[in-house]
Amino acid sequence: MSTSSPEAVKKLLENMQTDLRSLSMECKKKFPPVKEAAESGIVKIKTIAARNTDILAALKENSSEVVQPFLMGCGTKEPKITQLCLAAIQRLMSHEVVSEAAAGNIINMLWQLMENGLEELKLLQTVLVLLTTNTVVHDEVLSKAIVLCFRLHFTKDNITNNTAAATVRQVVTVVFERMVAEDERFEGIVEQPPPVQGNTNRRSVSTLRPSAKDAYMLFQDLCQLVNADAPYWLVGMTEMTRTFGLELLESVLNDFPGVFLQHQEFSFLLKERVCPLVIKLFSPNIKFRQGSSSAASPAPVEKPYFPICMRLLRVVSVLIKHFYSLLVTECEIFLSLLVKFLDGEKPQWLRAVAVESVHRLCVQPHLLRSFCQSYDMKQHSTKVFRDIVNALGSFIQSLFIVPNASNAAAVSAPAGELKALWMCSSPDSSLRSGVSGALTTQAAFEYRGTWIPLMTVSVQGSAKATYLEMLDKVEPPSIPEGYAMSVAFSALLDLVRGITSMIERELAAEEEAAAQFREAHPDQEWKPQAVSFVSGAHLVWEEMVSACWCGLLAALSLLLDASTDETATENILKAELTMASLCGRLGLVTPRDAFITAICKASLPPHYALTVLSSNAANLSSKAYSIQGQSVQIISPSSESHQQVVAVGQPLTAQPQGTVVLTAKNIQCMRTLLNLAHCHGAVLGTSWQLVLATLQHLVWILGLKPGVGGALKPGRAVEGPSTVLTTAVMTDLPVISNILSRLFESSQYLDDVSLHHLINALCSLSLEAMEMAYGNNKEPSLFAVAKLLETGLVNMDRIEILWRPLTGHLLEVCQHPNSRMREWGAEALTALIKAGLAYKHDPPLAQNQRLQLLLLNPLKELSNVLQADIRQKQLESVLQILQSQGDCLGPGWPLVLGVIGAIRNDQGESLIRTAFQCLQLVVTDFLPTMPCTCLQIVVDVAGSFGLQNQELNISLTSIGLLWNISDYFFQRGEAITQELEREEEALQKQAQEKGETLNRPFHPAPPFDCLWLCLYAKLGELCVDPRPAVRKSAGQTLFSTIAAHGTLLQQPTWHIVVWKVLFQLLDCVRTSSTTADKEKIESGGGNILIHHSRDTAEKQWAETWVLTLAGVARIFNTRRYLLQQLSDFFEAWEVLLNHIQSAALSKNNEVSLAALKSFQEILQIVTPVKDSDKAGDALAAMGVPPVLIDPLSASGPGRPLVRSDSLVERLTRYNGAEMQAPPPGEESALEDSALWWSAWNTWYRTGTDSTRPPSGPAEKFSFIPSQPFLTALIQIFPALYQHIKANFSMEDLKKLGVILHGAVSVPISSDASPFILPSYTEAVLTSLQEAVLTALDVLQKAICVGPENLQVMYPAIFEQLLLFVEFSCKPPQYGRMETKHVANAKYNQIQLFAPAEWVALNYVPFAERSLEVVVDLYHKTACHKAVINEKVLQNIIKTLRMPLGLKYACPSESTWKLAVSSLLKVLSIGLPVARQHASSGRFDTMWPELANAFEDFLFTKSVPPDNLSIQEFQKNEAVDVEVVQLISTEILPFANFIPKDFVGQIMAMLNKGSIHSQSPSFTEAEIDVRMREEFSKVCFETLLQFSFSNKVSTPQEGYISRMALSVLLKRSQDVLRRYVDDERLSGRCPLPRQQVTEIIFVLKAISTLMDSLKKTQPENVDGNTWAQVIALYPTLVECITCSSSEVSAALKEALGPFKDFMQPPISKVQNGES
16 A cells, blocks of 8 residues: 555554554653653644645654654663654654654664664664655765664674664665666756866765765765775764675675766766775785795785685676776776786685686676777787686696696596596496496596596576675685686686677678668678678677687687586587687688687597698697796697597508597587588588598598498498497497488588588598508598588589589599599499489570580590499499480580490400490480481491400491491481581581681581491491401491492582592402411311301401402492492592402402402493302302302392303393493493493403413412403403404404413312313313303404404414414413323323312313314305415414324324314315415415325324224224325315425325335234225325326326326335345244235235226326336245245236236337347
């Protein structure tokens, strides 16, 4: 109920009346005046109550009177009465009905009571009520009241003292509260400032208002009192203590800072009175040093007094807290003092309270900031803030380094034992529970044997002091062990927490403002202008951090090392973490790195060699700083910490070290490190390196290994002999691994710069790991690579900015010699590329070509790595990319193809196989999706697979792919052409702009044609691959593609195809073939056998040459009409012919034969195939398996083969089978004579070179062309001739002859002879011989129908044929080669000679056929001028003379028989002609030849063979007879046209024939037959016939007869004489049978002659003849003695006719004489 409410007033009146009544009752007896006063008081009250409405106001007005009775009552000094009165007075006061006067009276009365020592507590109560309920008391009255309280404070009674102390405090408070209230009342009233006097001193209070004045006086006197001076205002003070004075001062300063800050007068007091006072009072503490002897100092040093010192520190705290801005200089002094009190030399309690005071400062960050601004940032000023921090740091260090007596005993057991206990602790004690077992887990710090327990001193962020609050203690308390450390520790933590949170709040506000500004004005640069950001705020923050970081770091590192309590460790780490983060945000690199280094070091085992950290620490320790002359080093962690070991592992270092130990604290630090990286990654910058290096080492020691995607997973349970993990850690590992992954995932929230820092750090880490992994096969650390991968994967959305550094580094990793390292590098790189391509970028990759190329580029770079495992990985990923993104690679195709094609022969099969899989996929699925410009690359790549030599099957398959590609070109031709031409235009434009010429292969050709040309060129390269199978396949493919798709090419392109592709290929093949190795290739491994026709490189190349030449020829044939439009077709034709020629002259039968096939093809002659002599037989003869028969000879569509029986007919119809009819109107082109003559020249050169016999002695290796080759060569001529016959000259004919002759002369190798030679019984021509005759036949037919001038060629043809005829007896020699003549080994006695020998052919059938041809031809041409002029007949006879002469000695019997019959035929035609032209003398030379021929034949020197049967002999004799008959019918009758000598020779011959002489070998039985009686007879008859022909028409004839007779007679005479002689000699022995026969024959002849002579008219017989006849007689007579009866009989006949000569002599009378 309010004191002014009616009820309260009523109650008050009643109470007052009751009080007065009680008073009057008490004083009735002893104190009557009081009683009266009381009673009048009752009346007075009643009156007031009755008269006034505002009773309280009236009461107040009359309060002096109202109070009077009570005051009098107090004056009685009667305790009961006094108590009653004081209670009544208090009641009045509480209703505020006491006026100023009354109050003064009351105070005076109380003073008296005080002096009398009565009712002290009641007094205090009354004063308090009086002063607190109203403001009526001021000035002297007030001061008196206050003094009263003070006086009571110093009584003997403890209760009173304490109550008085409390009252004083309250009163002082009230005084100041009044002033505050007064200020509030006058707030807003602007007062005239008082005139400023020169020296403002205490008299200046006149300017203050009443309450302020009281307060001022009071405060001033308190200072006086503390300083032990007399008070000015508090008159009547008797005694005072400093402690109480300081407490009052402190409370006023603490509770009413506003008063001092608003009123100058009070500020003045602070500066002038309080601060000097404090400094003065501090002096004993400053000077005092613990343990210094007082004797040494001249004046005794006053000892520091705990109560005062402690209170002074409290005052200082308050001063600094509230009036720092007023007392900047003074505060500097106070703070320096504080710092000094922390000194090790000061007493423990002083240090403790000083630490508490410092702690109080540490929880006020704004204050600390002000220090920094006011001192540290000013020149020539103490660096107060820095000193405070450093002092704390040194303080903490000093606690460890200089242990007191009290802590010396704290270590209950030597460190070693403790450690042992820890090591034995049960393995499953988890990280959190600390150490189980015998040890109590008190939180403590332990460092180098110093053990300091840690106690909870205050809630974080508030400095609840213990010793600063001990106001009742007089003696310094004993400080428990660890207290100072605990406070200092809290102070450190609070300092860090305060500063960092303050700065971070302000930073955040600034950033927010910046963000808002940017939203509003996106185009302008933001500058902090807002009031909240004092210009230079950043400078202040930076200065604060710079000032404190060294000290903080030193202290925190030491504490961290010493901490044994998890929570403490956590707090220290948190502090280091927040500092690091703050430094990072402020861009202070050195401190940031230093804090991070500290955390890193703490994470690793002690003394762990990690270069990044040690180099950093070295920088720091060089910054040793000194505090008040005492040098403080940053202490490096000691290994003595007693920690629970949770893991043992291998250190990650290049040099092998032992195992290292990880403790629970290490793991805790590691978590902090992870936390730092996770939450503050953006400010780490270059320190990422430190963080990551440390994490890498920890991960290594814990045995975490990277898994898919780069996440680290705990490795296998047993990572190595040395990795031991407790269960505690085992449960933690997944968490750590998870945090690690999250850490890198969170890199997606970093800004670009920070991200780059992270990447750079990972790269340099990885470089170190690579360094380390060099030269040893230790497991490398894959941490960095794995994390690069993780970072890349989570930052796909901005991959461009980090792609280059990321992949650039991974590429280096891929080249590392350590396989595990490489493997991961490749894994990471390929995973990134695949992820990059699969990621949904914005804009999509298809529209962002640059990005796509960027992503694919590293894949291409991998091709430069030589290691197979990397390439394998690369190619596998290409395969995956193709499978997943093949459709949208677009501009990336060249890169992908580049990768597929980057194969080398040294790479091994599996790589090439993988790459090839990719290529197959591309060709089968992706050709349509790629830009056409890449098709050329596809061709190149496919080609390079063909050329690789690791895997033959791939080479062959890739040729198949090239065929597929060509098919694709063909099908999509139009689309490709359009796209390529668009592209070309664009390129052309670019080139023009740059002023360059467009440079691409095969440039002038249009782009689509270029594509084809590239394909052809590739196949061309493959056609000269070292492997025969590849060459074969490529060749077939090349020619097939040109054949199938060549029509697409434009005319000019054909020029390039011919010259750049086909001829170039032919050149290469020719070169390779001619230089190929002739060594035998051993059969390949396993069971592959190489056929003997392919067992040298040379033979294998031969096959290639064959294929290539055939292919080119076919193209020339099928595309003739296209090619002929080329300007340089003739040159091309020449070159082709040249190739054909060189192939034909190759020393390889297969090649040479094939060359001719190609020759035939381009001349458009269909290869003749004869049933009996198929090409297969011919090839088989050379030992070539028939499979290889050239495709030219195989019938194919569009190649009707004309089969006809006559070879000639077939050849003359050659043009009936042209492969491809040319377009109409171009047939004439085929007849272009230049082309044909060019072909003829080639044919001639080929023929000449191939048939020219080797000169010099036969070399073992001299090459001899094969029969099929020669046959084919000759077979070409007839067709060729058809086109050149118009200008075919004698010269050419001669050339032809040489070749024909040469060809026929070539022997066959004996191993081939069984296939080519007919069996010896048949007389068959070889196909070569047939061809030769055909060629001549074609010629003679042409001459026959041709114009006159051609006929001069007849003789040459004869000559040629006659040469061949000679072969029957004299086989041709081939150079100086030794040949066995088949024909000599008659009757199948032939042997197959040693393989290297050569067999000459059986030329007999050939010669005989030639002879038939000669006869035939002569038959037709005998009368031709040329034939006559060139003495053809003579030549024929001359030639026949040889077989005729040899007769039985001829190699074949048929020969001479044929010769005879031919001679007869020829003569029957030729002799009339000869006679006709006798006069011209053209035949003069023929006759002797003829005579010789007859002579040689009829009287041959050869002996008939023994086994000649009689029938045969008779047949032969008949032939002889035929010849004689010819003489008698065709020659002798025309003797007058015939030279005499000839006739003489004939006569002599007949003569010789008629007188028989036979060989002596005949048996008796056969003698009749063998005597050739028939022949003799005919001869004789002919002789005789011509001896006595009745009609001597000419003297010539007579001459013949005479000659004949004399010959006959001479012969008879000779025979008889010899007989007689022989008979005489032989005595009894009969003569040989033949001689007898001969003599009988002669005798018979003589008788015949005699008969004839008788019949002839005498005038016809020459006298000479008679004489010869008569001369015979004596000889005949002599024969009479012979013994043989047959001779006698014959002699008788012969002698008989002589009777006619027996006439008497006729006497002639001459000159009259008788």
